[in-house]
Amino acid sequence: MIGLVSYIVFFLILSLIFGVAVLGLNLQWGFTGLFNAGVAGFTAIGAYTMAILTGPARDAVFGGFELPFVVGLIGAMAASGMGAAIVGLATSSLRHEYLAVATFGIAVTIQLVCLNWEYLTGGTLGLIGIPNPSKAWADGPLAQNALYLLMVLVSVGLTFAALERIVKSPWGRMLKAIREDDVAAASLGKSPERVRLEAFVLGCMIMGLSGALYVSFIGYVSPWDFLPILTFQIWTMLIVGGSANNRGALLGALIVWGVWTMSGFIISRVVPSEIQAQGGAMQAVLIGLILVVTLLIRPRGLIGEELHVSRHAGP
Amino acid sequence: MILQHVADGILSGAVVALGAIGLSFTMKMLRFANFSHSELLTWGAYSALVFVAFFSSFGGFLDRTIGPFSFGASLLLAMPCACIATSMVALLLHRFVFERLSRMAGHMTMVFASFGVALTLRHLVVLIWGSDPIYYSRELQFAILLPGNVRVMPDQVFLLGLTVVVVIALHLFMSRSRAGISMRGVAENPDLARASGVNVDRIVTWVWVIGASGAAIGGVLYGMTVQLRPELGFSLILPLFAAAILGGTGSLYGAVLGGLIVGLSENLSVMVIPTTYKPAVPFLLILAILYFRPEGIFGERSR
Secondary structure, eight states, X not given: OHHHHHHHHHHHHHHHHHHHHHHHHIIIIIITOOOXXXXXXXXXXXXXXXXXXXXXXXXTBSOOOOOOHHHHHHHHHHHHHHHHHHHHHHXXXXXXXXXXXXXXXXXXXXXXXXXXXXXXXXXXXXEEOOOOTHHHHOOSHHHHHHHHHHHHHHHHHHHHHHHHHHHHSHHHXXXXXXXXXXXXXXXXXXXXXXXXXXXXXXXXXXXXXXXXXHHHHHSEEOGGGGSHHHHHHHHHHHHHHOTTOHHHHHHHHHHHHHHHHHHHHHHHHHSOXXXXXXXXXXXXXXXXXXXXXXXXHOTTOSSOOOOOOOTTOOO | OHHHHHHHHHHHHHHHHHHHHHHHHIIIIIOSOOTTHHHHHHHHHHHHHHHHHHHHTTXXXXXXXXXXXXXXXXXXXXXXXXXXXXXXXHHHHIIIIIHHHHHHSOHHHHHHHHHHHHHHHHHHHHHHHOSSOBOSOOOOOOOEEETTTEEEOHHHHHHHHHHHHHHHHHHHHHHHSHHHHHHHHHHHOHHHHHHTTOOHHHHHHHHHXXXXXXXXXXXXXXXXXXXXXXXXXXXXXXXXXXXXHHHOTTOHHHHHHHHHHHHHHHHHHTTTSOGGGXXXXXXXXXXXXXXXXXXXXXXXXXX
């Protein structure tokens, strides 16, 4: 029983951390129509920044400032936001698939930097010994994980509440207007370029937060955690849950991560040990199929966008 | 030394060009960025493996290597079979995924779907053939020494020769055959082409067959000169997009020239930046071209 409870706590922590990144992507794609195919890159920036700011000092590696957890989170969001601002300015004229190709390339490049700039990132070995604040405040793995879950819940709750407010604000309505028709929005005196950049930066900051929460929980960061498959997983979560709906984004994260872990568990039990190495491939095939099938049979996702008609619209 | 980089650049550029032709055509004529196109190279390479084993099992001349090359007649026979098999994979994907989505949803949905398709195709290769590198043949070859101290393998000469043949054949197809001319019409203006009596569905089939066959040949040539890995195609995804965008989508010569530019700049880049950052070069090319000339070298400025 305790085993099951600890497992559920562990599962919820990871899926909610993914959920944070999905919320960030939802702001970009769901509400603004920005096709960011480089999610893994921006979570990586957050993750490494967290590791550098809060991790222990090391020989021949930059960082190790041992700063408090919350400072790390803020720093991670700031670093991802700065990266996104540079990328956003460089790609401001790109739309749709061209933006997708460019951001995909950015994520590949960020991963190469993580892999090769040893002074900053520890290279292939990554950075280890990242403190998890719950270990200082609670005894025993279950209590520690439960405490960390609480901290993740607070982060998710704050992000969710902020995003809900933002998308219902005039700025949020402007996002949708730009998504639907940027020429019309521009003719009303809005600046689509600038608003797109703002939404891109804000979304990437949230992805950075997700990366930071991840490394503190896992305790180390390695370049192999931020491969393009992470981007595909997060996209699948958004599409399955329903884009342009923040509840859908979180639901998608829970379901897709649930399918991923459950299938991993079943494969580890059912598949003979000599082909266990191929188990990961089966999981990836499953995620790919879920994405394609969702698009074919329920393109708006499980709970898609709620359609609003303006109160002021007359008959 | 610089000449060796140029030679390597042209060779890897040839493979990129073969893959980019199909990607460029899909972006222009089917109007979506197919992130799963690179997996067709992987499928082409691995399906050829099956046919090579099949033909070699007959023994005799099929199993012997030809002249200085590392491969025999079995690989030459396997190549057209791999083209057919890969075209069938592409047409099935079109029939069951992309065509349906293009009718009921926007082209961005097709791009998402191509993410899922790419993930599925790549990991199916791992499931079927495993993740260890595989080679078509273990035969030893002796490098040919060219003037300027450039060394190339006989297989690489074959690679270049076959690429030239394929590009010439495609040129003739696009400029002489009815289907090729209709295809250019669809690229130019699909509505006008339809109104002039072009069977657009048939042209779409041609686009997939040509794209998949080019990808299959590129994949086999890559597998022959490097090795077969499940990430073979996936590692080429940025070079392919860079070549297609550089050349201007929908242009045969653009894709070929784009491929050569990508191959050359990747290989020459190692003289200025550390080799480990080489995979970022195509991405920098993409950024530069999209910034300065978003329609590519051969593309037309649309306004």
